[in-house]
Amino acid sequence: MSVKGYPLPAEGTAWADEPPRLLVEEASFAYQPAGKRTSQFTLEPVSFRAQRGELVTIVGPNASGKTTLLQLLSGLNRPLGGRVELDGEELCRLDPRTRAQRIAVVQQESPLVFPVSTTEFVLQGRHPYSRRLHFPSEGDLGLALRALEQVGAAHLAGRWLNELSGGEKQRVVLARALAQQPMLLLLDEPTLHLDIGGQVELLKQLTALATTGKTTIVVVTHELELAAQFADQVVLLHHGRTLGVGRPAEVFEEAVLREVFEAPLRVEPGPGNRPSIRLEVRPK
Amino acid sequence: MAAVKPLTLRRVVGVSLLLGAVLLVVAAVAVGLGPVSISARAVGGCLLQAATGNTQHMSNDCRLIVLDLRLPRVLLALLVGAALSVAGAGFQALLRNPLADPYVLGVSSGAALGAILAMIVAPNAPLASMGAAFVGALVTVAAVYFLGRRGGQLDSYTLLLAGVISASFFSAVIMFLMTSLPGRDLRGITFWLMGDLSAPLPVRLGWLMLATWLTIGAIYTTSADLNLLSAGEREATHLGVNTGRVKLIVYLGGSLLTALAVSVSGAIGYIGLLVPHVMRMLFGSDYRLLIPASALGGAIALIVADSLARTVIAPTELPVGAMTAIVGAPVFIYLLRRKLG
Numbered sequence: 001m002s003v004k005g006y007p008l009p010a011e012g013t014a015w016a017d018e019p020p021r022l023l024v025e026e027a028s029f030a031y032q033p034a035g036k037r038t039s040q041f042t043l044e045p046v047s048f049r050a051q052r053g054e055l056v057t058i059v060g061p062n063a064s065g066k067t068t069l070l071q072l073l074s075g076l077n078r079p080l081g082g083r084v085e086l087d088g089e090e091l092c093r094l095d096p097r098t099r100a101q102r103i104a105v106v107q108q109e110s111p112l113v114f115p116v117s118t119t120e121f122v123l124q125g126r127h128p129y130s131r132r133l134h135f136p137s138e139g140d141l142g143l144a145l146r147a148l149e150q151v152g153a154a155h156l157a158g159r160w161l162n163e164l165s166g167g168e169k170q171r172v173v174l175a176r177a178l179a180q181q182p183m184l185l186l187l188d189e190p191t192l193h194l195d196i197g198g199q200v201e202l203l204k205q206l207t208a209l210a211t212t213g214k215t216t217i218v219v220v221t222h223e224l225e226l227a228a229q230f231a232d233q234v235v236l237l238h239h240g241r242t243l244g245v246g247r248p249a250e251v252f253e254e255a256v257l258r259e260v261f262e263a264p265l266r267v268e269p270g271p272g273n274r275p276s277i278r279l280e281v282r283p284k
Numbered sequence: 285m286a287a288v289k290p291l292t293l294r295r296v297v298g299v300s301l302l303l304g305a306v307l308l309v310v311a312a313v314a315v316g317l318g319p320v321s322i323s324a325r326a327v328g329g330c331l332l333q334a335a336t337g338n339t340q341h342m343s344n345d346c347r348l349i350v351l352d353l354r355l356p357r358v359l360l361a362l363l364v365g366a367a368l369s370v371a372g373a374g375f376q377a378l379l380r381n382p383l384a385d386p387y388v389l390g391v392s393s394g395a396a397l398g399a400i401l402a403m404i405v406a407p408n409a410p411l412a413s414m415g416a417a418f419v420g421a422l423v424t425v426a427a428v429y430f431l432g433r434r435g436g437q438l439d440s441y442t443l444l445l446a447g448v449i450s451a452s453f454f455s456a457v458i459m460f461l462m463t464s465l466p467g468r469d470l471r472g473i474t475f476w477l478m479g480d481l482s483a484p485l486p487v488r489l490g491w492l493m494l495a496t497w498l499t500i501g502a503i504y505t506t507s508a509d510l511n512l513l514s515a516g517e518r519e520a521t522h523l524g525v526n527t528g529r530v531k532l533i534v535y536l537g538g539s540l541l542t543a544l545a546v547s548v549s550g551a552i553g554y555i556g557l558l559v560p561h562v563m564r565m566l567f568g569s570d571y572r573l574l575i576p577a578s579a580l581g582g583a584i585a586l587i588v589a590d591s592l593a594r595t596v597i598a599p600t601e602l603p604v605g606a607m608t609a610i611v612g613a614p615v616f617i618y619l620l621r622r623k624l625g
Contacts, residue, residue, distance in 0.1 A: 076521060100524030107522070113380050113514045114569035120290055124512055128524030132505060133572070135293045180523070 019088065020049035021216045022056075022184060026082030027072050041240060043068045045082055048235055048245045052183075052214045055207055057227040059220075060237035061261050066220040067188055069237065073218055074105045074186055086184055100128035104177035106187040109169075118156050118164070118172045122147055125179025147178040151205060166193035170202070178209070185209070187219045191226065199223060203230040224265075224277045228252055236260070249273050291570045299567055303580035310584050311362065314591045315354045319599065322350065331355075356489055360481055361590040361604070362583040363489075363496050364549045365559075367541040369582025370500045372556020373563075373574055374538040377514040378531060379429065381440050383619060385557035386421075386542040389443075390450030392551035394424025395543045396477070397454045400461055410486030417547040421539035424450060444620075479552030479605025481590050486547065496544055500579055503537040506530045507571035514571075552586070552605045554612020559585050561619065 026045040043065040050056050058066045071077045072084055075091035084091045086102060094102070104125070122144040123136050130140070148154050153171040156164065161172060170190060177185055187206075191199040203226050210217045210232075221227055227234055227248065234251040236244040238260045244251035252275045254267040263279065270276040309324070312331075316322040322330075322345060330346035333339070339347075368386060375384040375391075386392045398420025402413040428450055432443030455477055476483065485492070509530040512520040517527050545552065563577040586604070589611075593602040 074522060076518065096521060096526050097524040100522060103522075105522040107519060113376075113382055114564065116511075116515075116569065117290075120570065123290055124515075124523055127508065127512060130508070133508065135296075135572070136290050141290060 021052050021054075021087055022050040022073070022218070023085040023088075024048050024073070024082075025085075027069075027079040027084050028081040029068055029072055029077060029079055031068075041065070041068070043072075043240045044242070046235070046237075046242045047082075048233065050216050050218070050233060052216060053210050054216055054232045055210045055230060056216070056218045056233045056235065057221055057231040058218065058235045058237065059222070059224060059227050060243075063239075064237040065240040066237055068240075069235070070105075070186055070188055070218065070220050073184070074103055075099050097128050100180060102182055103184045103186065104180040104182035106173055106177050106185070106190055108188050108192060112162055116161050118148070118153070118159050118161055118175075119144060121161050121172060122176045122179050125176040128180060143181075144175070144179050147175040148172070150178055150209075151175045152201075167195075167198045170194060170198070174202075174205070183215060185215050185217045187217070189220055189222065191221060191223055199226055206230070224252070224257070224261075228270075228275050228277055247273070249275050252277060291568070291573055296573050296576065299573060300576045300580065303577060303584070307362070307580055307584050307587075310587050311358050314358050314361075314587045315350055317591050317595055318349070318354060320345065320349055356485075357481055357590070358587055359489060359493075360485070360548060361586045363492055364481065364545045364552065365555055365582035365584070365586025366500065366579040367496050367545045367582075368552060368555040368586070369559040369578040370503060370575055371538040371541040371545075373560040373571070373578045374503050374510070374534045374541075375425070375556070376560060377510040377571065378534045378538065379432070379443060380438060380514055380516070381443055382561070383440070383444060383557065383616065384447075385554065386538070386545075387451070387551060387553035387555075388557060388616070389425070389428050389447035390454060391421050391424045391428070391447075391539065391542050392546050392553070393451040393454035393458070394427075395421040395539075395546040396551050397458055398423075398543075399547050400458055404461065404465065413486065414543060414547045417543035418540055421543045421546075422536070424454075425535060425539055475603045476550040477605075478603040479550045479608070480603040481549050482601060483549070492544060492548065496541065499537050499540050499544075500575070503534055503541075504572075504575050506533050507575050510534065510571040511569075514569075550603075550605065552608055554608045554616065555582055555586055555589075557619075558608075558612050558615055561615075 025047050027047070028045045029043040031041045041063070046069060048056070058069055060066050068077075072079050075084070075094060078092040091099065123140060125147065126136060126140040126143065130136070145154065145157060148157055151171040151174050153168065153175060156168055156172060161169060164172065170193065174190070190202060194202060206217050206219065207230055209215050231248055233246065234244070234248050235242065236251050236256070243256060243260065249269070252267050254265065257265045257267060257277070264281060266278045266280040268276045268278070312324040312327045315327045316324050326345075327350060330342070330350045333342050333346065334351055372385040375386065375389060376382055378384075395417040398416035398418070399413045402409070402416035406412045428443065428446045429438075431446035432438055434442050458477060509520065509525045512523050512525050513527060513530055520527050559582040560574060560578045563574055563581050567573050567577050586608075589607040590604045593604040593607045596602060
């Protein structure tokens with residue numbers, strides 16, 4: 001199945017001259033299990049920058065450091081070395097509230113303890129803007145409903161979240177992130193529970209959001225083909241090391257991908273300078 | 285399922301007024317119940333006289349039975365019920381476990397152990413025993429929290445098991461300490477371990493009331509954050525919640541409410557589990573409504589339970605904890621099977 005990609009912005013478009021919105025410079029991190037001297041996992045210094053309206057994907061095999069990098073971008077973890085800046089401000093200097101007004105994170109699924117309606121759930125995205133003991137205003141409600149509309153889930157308003165299908169739930173989670181009106185939107189494997197149609201649909205929505213809303217979007221994904229077709233930039237990680245940063249056609253080299261993913265992958269040049277990646281298993 | 289509307293301030297006030305009215309009626313009926321039966325209307329008249337300072341025309345029934353005997357007991361049940369319910373609702377969000385409750389988690393027993401140790405060391409200092417109950421509750425919540433973790437994550441079953449084991453261990457130590465104390469009878473100990481509202485108060489009711497409402501108010505300031513915290517700590521952080529601060533307030537507040545309740549009534553079980561659960565079914569799980577609803581609902585529930593404990597096998601009294609456990613334990617099993625099974 002082939003997926004039609006989006007044309008890459010031409011070199012030298014307006015935003016290419018602007019200062020970067022997201023600046024990652026030599027950012028590194030290490031997990032150290034309690035009581036042990038050696039660290040369990042190390043993310044070696046990684047650098048890239050992203051502009052307004054850009055869609056960046058982080059790809060790599062399991063345990064390559066994708067989620068670790070995403071957590072540095074979310075400000076949840078502070079880099080051990082280097083820095084992560086959003087519009088010129090270091091993330092770790094922002095208080096949680098300000099950070100939540102600028103960065104929204106869509107995580108892999110987390111279980112619900114208590115039942116909640118979709119509308120209430122999306123309204124949670126307005127939390128960083130509301131004062132303590134403040135009840136949602138008409139404006140908040142309008143924004144929440146518009147966010148649901150934006151992801152094609154207006155018909156789900158008022159339903160119970162735990163009664164929705166995986167794909168419907170994913171949309172509602174995305175709507176909550178949009179209700180935060182972020183300048184940086186981070187998604188950790190958002191396509192995990194979606195079928196191929198749902199995956200393409202989601203990536204199209206994200207591309208539209210990036211270009212029309214001028215949001216910078218960073219997606220961690222396992223889907224190389226989707227990354228090749230939709231991303232403006234790809235960051236390829238392997239064992240905590242950055243193997244490549246750049247346009248899909250620059251990063252996705254057949255020899256590198258075969259080595260990194262230990263799979264017989266075939267990369268062919270496609271239309272619009274977007275490579276096409278196929279799995280090539282020869283019949284015995 | 286019909287469309288669910290987001291919560292408004294009007295709804296919070298409306299539900300609170302409704303539950304407040306029910307509470308008033310229940311309290312008036314409860315004050316009338318007993319060997320000398322007094323109608324709710326007469327109780328109302330008596331309270332009105334007391335409130336307006338019109339003491340000359342007051343009957344003996346009013347002064348001795350209503351004002352001196354039964355009203356303080358009903359007010360105590362009201363406070364303890366409210367405190368335990370709000371503590372339960374708070375722990376449920378803090379530990380992300382719908383089955384958390386001060387009694388099931390062993391926090392009540394920890395507070396009781398603290399109170400008893402203080403009574404042995406300093407028998408004539410009621411405030412010391414309350415302070416020790418607070419420390420006992422704090423230590424137990426922390427211990428159960430760390431024992432309930434598996435692989436860095438809170439595990440529902442492990443958490444509940446850690447709570448139940450702590451509770452039985454603390455009860456055994458309490459039993460041991462109290463039987464070796466001179467001048468305390470076993471029946472009294474059993475009553476206290478089960479939870480009982482008939483023991484004399486160590487401090488004035490007014491102080492207890494002030495401390496309880498202030499603590500509930502402090503927890504209420506975090507209610508919007510608790511909605512997000514119950515969905516996961518990392519998620520709450522991404523939505524701008526200062527999780528460290530919120531957890532600290534609920535941890536301290538929940539422990540203090542448990543300690544206040546335990547030091548005046550022993551370890552009453554299941555109120556903190558059942559009441560928030562029923563309120564969630566009736567009014568939804570938004571903490572901005574759940575906390576006031578649980579406070580009022582808990583007050584109503586414990587007044588009803590205590591009235592039953594006083595009258596079911598009159599003239600003998602049951603410990604109120606026996607009443608709450610008879611209803612609470614089966615419901616707990618039902619919820620456990622449904623939620624975790």
